[in-house]
Amino acid sequence: MSDFIHERHKPISALEEPRELIVACCPLRSNVNLSRIVRAASCCRVSKIVTTGNAKIDPKIARDGAEHLPFSNHRSLAPVLKQLKADGYRLVGLEQTTNSQDLHQYQFVRKTVLVIGNERQGISDEILALLDDVVEIPVYGMPYSYNAATATCMALYEFCRQFPQG
Amino acid sequence: MSDFIHERHKPISALEEPRELIVACCPLRSNVNLSRIVRAASCCRVSKIVTTGNAKIDPKIARDGAEHLPFSNHRSLAPVLKQLKADGYRLVGLEQTTNSQDLHQYQFVRKTVLVIGNERQGISDEILALLDDVVEIPVYGMPYSYNAATATCMALYEFCRQFPQG
Numbered sequence: 001m002s003d004f005i006h007e008r009h010k011p012i013s014a015l016e017e018p019r020e021l022i023v024a025c026c027p028l029r030s031n032v033n034l035s036r037i038v039r040a041a042s043c044c045r046v047s048k049i050v051t052t053g054n055a056k057i058d059p060k061i062a063r064d065g066a067e068h069l070p071f072s073n074h075r076s077l078a079p080v081l082k083q084l085k086a087d088g089y090r091l092v093g094l095e096q097t098t099n100s101q102d103l104h105q106y107q108f109v110r111k112t113v114l115v116i117g118n119e120r121q122g123i124s125d126e127i128l129a130l131l132d133d134v135v136e137i138p139v140y141g142m143p144y145s146y147n148a149a150t151a152t153c154m155a156l157y158e159f160c161r162q163f164p165q166g
Numbered sequence: 167m168s169d170f171i172h173e174r175h176k177p178i179s180a181l182e183e184p185r186e187l188i189v190a191c192c193p194l195r196s197n198v199n200l201s202r203i204v205r206a207a208s209c210c211r212v213s214k215i216v217t218t219g220n221a222k223i224d225p226k227i228a229r230d231g232a233e234h235l236p237f238s239n240h241r242s243l244a245p246v247l248k249q250l251k252a253d254g255y256r257l258v259g260l261e262q263t264t265n266s267q268d269l270h271q272y273q274f275v276r277k278t279v280l281v282i283g284n285e286r287q288g289i290s291d292e293i294l295a296l297l298d299d300v301v302e303i304p305v306y307g308m309p310y311s312y313n314a315a316t317a318t319c320m321a322l323y324e325f326c327r328q329f330p331q332g
Contacts, residue, residue, distance in 0.1 A: 002295040004263040006288055008311070013304040040316050045306035064308035097170040104327045122172055129168040137323070138179040138330060140211035142230035145174070146319075150206050153316045154323040157303070161270045161324075164304060 015166035020111040021046050021159055022084065023152070026077060026127060027053030029119045033149040035061035037116070040153045042069040044160050050113075052077045081113065081130050089113045093134040094155050095123045096145075100134040103155060108162050114155055119148045181332035186277045187212050187325055188250065189318070192243060192293060193219030195285045199315040201227035203282070206319045208235040210326050216279075218243050247279065247296050255279045259300040260321050261289045262311075266300040269321060274328050280321055285314045 023041050028034050034051065035058040041049055042065030049071040059066040074080050081091055092108070093115040115131065117123035128134070137146060137154055146154070189207050194200050200217065201224040207215055208231030215237040225232040240246050247257055258274070259281040281297065283289035294300070303312060303320055312320070 002291065003265045004259065004261070004294040004297060004300045006291075006294075007262050007264055007266075008288060010262050010302075012310060013306050015306055019306075036313065036316065039309065039313060042307050042309065043305050043312055061313075064310075068308040093170065095170070096173050096176050098173055099169045100173075104330055122174060125168065125172075128170040128172075131170060134170045136176075138326060139209050140179050140181055140185075140326070141208050142234040143205065143208065144178060144230075146209055147202065147205060147227075150202065150316075150319045153312075153319055157320040157323055158327075160304065160306070164270055 013164070015045060017166045019045050019047050019163070019166050022048045022050060022089065022113045023116065024050040024077060024081060024113050025052065025055070025116045026118045026123055028055070028148065031056045031058055032061060033119065033147065036149040037152045038062035038069055039065040040156055041065065044156045046156070048072070050074065050077070050080055077127055078130060081115070081127065084113050085130070090133065091115060091131045093117070093123050093128065093131045094151055095134050096136045097128065097134045100136040103135045103137045103158055106135045108159050110163060112159070116148060116152050181211060183332045185211050185213050185329070185332050188214045188216060188255065188279045189282065190216040190243060190247060190279050191218065191221070191282045192284045192289055194221070194314065197222045197224055198227060199285065199313065202315040203318045204228035204235055205231040206322055207231065210322045212322070214238070216240065216243070216246055244292055244296060247281070247293065250279050251296070256299065257281060257297045259283070259289050259294060259297045260317055261300050262302045263294065263300045266302040269301045269303045269324055272301045274325050276329060278325070282314060282318050
């Protein structure tokens with residue numbers, strides 16, 4: 001008999017304290033990408049998602065994340081990020097830039113805002129200028145870039161790996 | 167002036183030796199999920215993807231991965247996995263089961279086949295019985311499960327983190 005029997009409704013992993021991780025998205029081209037991010041962020045128990053532009057969350061993709069993940073939509077991201085910085089959050093962009101750090105080695109702090117760029121333009125220069133750190137994920141082959149939602153999910157995974165209990 | 171200037175076409179990370187990681191997919195419901203996996207797997211320089219069923223890769227989603235990632239499609243996964251095991255690969259399923267290990271702590275070996283289950287049914291019992299290990303990703307909130315492609319991308323990230331040079 002197999003050692004491995006399906007257990008698809010295991011109890012979730014409890015957090016000892018609430019996550020103080022916020023995901024903040026520049027205006028994205030694709031609400032599919034946004035909705036994928038919402039599902040994963042809700043699974044990771046991110047405390048909040050900040051969206052901009054014509055953000056619409058598709059509950060068929062985001063599933064229960066659409067209801068359970070607090071979100072706020074804003075016309076512009078810069079004032080929100082400035083306020084979060086004043087509240088003690090570290091602003092960390094996910095992007096390929098000069099001085100960006102390898103996500104494999106990067107040590108997050110608990111109070112982090114993970115800033116996600118547009119699929120084509122990335123994080124705007126105005127927002128880049130506000131960031132404390134930029135992290136990037138090593139790429140080894142074609143097409144030389146991860147989808148924006150895929151990269152976000154990898155960064156969420158890394159954050160949870162560093163703070164498995166919150 | 168900002169410390170962070172866009173560098174969206176950085177040289178890729180070189181591997182010291184080719185990755186001996188293979189991704190093997192049970193028949194998936196969604197060719198969108200499959201195509202997302204192909205793009206990320208190609209970025210991670212996975213050596214091959216094995217698909218089953220009516221697998222069709224959408225180059226709009228998989229991008230250059232559709233051309234650059236070697237793949238083979240099979241009617242049934244079990245004989246392929248048995249052959250790969252005979253060739254020295256460790257068969258590692260991504261699933262929630264009894265005796266599954268936390269991906270945060272799991273130590274991969276270089277010659278690994280990462281086995282991905284169907285979005286609804288997961289990995290079939292026949293395939294589970296062939297596996298050496300099962301890994302699962304901690305879930306902290308609703309909807310209590312990652313999308314199949316999202317979970318795959320997180321596992322690919324973890325593998326690359328453990329073997330950043332291949």
